[in-house]
Amino acid sequence: MKDLVDFRADILKALAQPTRLKIIDFLRGGERCVCEIFPAISEEQSNTSRHLSMMLSAGVLSRRKDGLKIYYAIKHPEILDVVDMVTLIVKQEISERHKLLKAV
Amino acid sequence: MKDLVDFRADILKALAQPTRLKIIDFLRGGERCVCEIFPAISEEQSNTSRHLSMMLSAGVLSRRKDGLKIYYAIKHPEILDVVDMVTLIVKQEISERHKLLKAV
DNA sequence: GCACTATATGATTATATAGTCATTACATGA
DNA sequence: TCATGTAATGACTATATAATCATATAGTGC
Numbered sequence: 001m002k003d004l005v006d007f008r009a010d011i012l013k014a015l016a017q018p019t020r021l022k023i024i025d026f027l028r029g030g031e032r033c034v035c036e037i038f039p040a041i042s043e044e045q046s047n048t049s050r051h052l053s054m055m056l057s058a059g060v061l062s063r064r065k066d067g068l069k070i071y072y073a074i075k076h077p078e079i080l081d082v083v084d085m086v087t088l089i090v091k092q093e094i095s096e097r098h099k100l101l102k103a104v
Numbered sequence: 105m106k107d108l109v110d111f112r113a114d115i116l117k118a119l120a121q122p123t124r125l126k127i128i129d130f131l132r133g134g135e136r137c138v139c140e141i142f143p144a145i146s147e148e149q150s151n152t153s154r155h156l157s158m159m160l161s162a163g164v165l166s167r168r169k170d171g172l173k174i175y176y177a178i179k180h181p182e183i184l185d186v187v188d189m190v191t192l193i194v195k196q197e198i199s200e201r202h203k204l205l206k207a208v
Numbered sequence: 209g210c211a212c213t214a215t216a217t218g219a220t221t222a223t224a225t226a227g228t229c230a231t232t233a234c235a236t237g238a
Numbered sequence: 239t240c241a242t243g244t245a246a247t248g249a250c251t252a253t254a255t256a257a258t259c260a261t262a263t264a265g266t267g268c
């Protein structure tokens with residue numbers, strides 16, 4: 001049986017991949033259909049579809065049908081907070097490593 | 105060449121695994137040596153060591169030597185904010201799925 | 209029903225990951 | 239220097255992941 005720590009890992013895993021991060025970033029503008037998403041991130045339709053359904057089942061995205069098109073959106077605003085906080089950490093890391101290089 | 109999106113994925117990946125989340129949770133109490141960490145999370149010493157060095161190189165943990173012992177600590181306080189925010193999301197997801205079940 | 213568009217899925221491949229056991233490296237103190 | 243305690247690494251296995259190509263499914267309008 002899955003416990004809390006596994007669910008937390010699932011959410012984080014759903015964010016922890018470059019293609020998926022690009023999708024998240026693109027969806028900052030609001031819900032978008034698959035046909036808009038995959039050209040925007042320069043990935044194949046099928047690959048994009050897989051990443052989308054992976055994030056859907058992890059609880060990161062929501063999905064809405066409208067005729068032929070399927071619209072995906074970020075489900076919880078906190079997802080963006082998480083991603084933004086990580087960007088902050090990365091920037092700190094990069095500036096630290098930069099200083100270390102200059103110190104040589 | 106690695107770009108920003110890859111670094112973000114690296115940080116997230118370093119958090120996106122149950123064993124590593126257990127380590128992070130244990131390190132909330134402050135820095136701990138490997139000999140304290142692996143019994144606390146009930147994992148083998150070698151496996152624990154691998155996860156620790158993975159998180160070290162991702163920039164999630166810091167490391168300090170003191171004689172025979174190696175002390176690891178959470179490097180950026182924002183790491184805990186990220187993990188806590190994810191816990192929040194998980195709780196929202198769980199209560200939502202619970203409601204869906206009851207609705208049947 | 210048929211053609212068309214949009215999305216999802218099956219099969220496959222290459223690569224990455226987590227874990228285990230055995231061994232090695234390293235620091236300390238007798 | 240030798241025995242001991244602590245951490246890291248090599249070799250290996252099983253499993254998961256990301257990506258691709260081809261195909262299937264499903265909604266729309268004729």
